[in-house]
Amino acid sequence: MGLPCVLEAFTSIFEIGSISNKCCDELVVLGKVCHSVLVKRTLENPLFKDLSPATIIAKSIQTWNNCLGSIDSPSPST
Structure with a gap:
């Protein structure tokens, strides 16, 4: 997963933001287990101790499900 997409995914889970379809594709290729472990490990970092696990x-699951939905549905043609 490229750094721009890592930042998008991070923002959509740990802050307020959204993740593009391109980055959703990269996230899903990464896999749910890897995604979940990365979120869990980030929560263990003392920098994030004030966040509600x-x-x-919940935001991690929502981001994952939204990404799955965006991949399953065809993109509008441009």
Whole structure:
């Protein structure tokens, strides 16, 4: 996963933001297990001790499900 997409995914989970379809594709290729472990490991970092794990996990699941939905549905033609 490229750094720009890592930042998009991070922002959509740990802050307020969205993730593009391109980055969703990269996230899904990464895999759900890897995605979940990265979120869990980030939550273990003392820099993020003030965040609510339940909220972050919920946002992580929402981001993952949104990405799966964006891949399953065809993109509008441009």
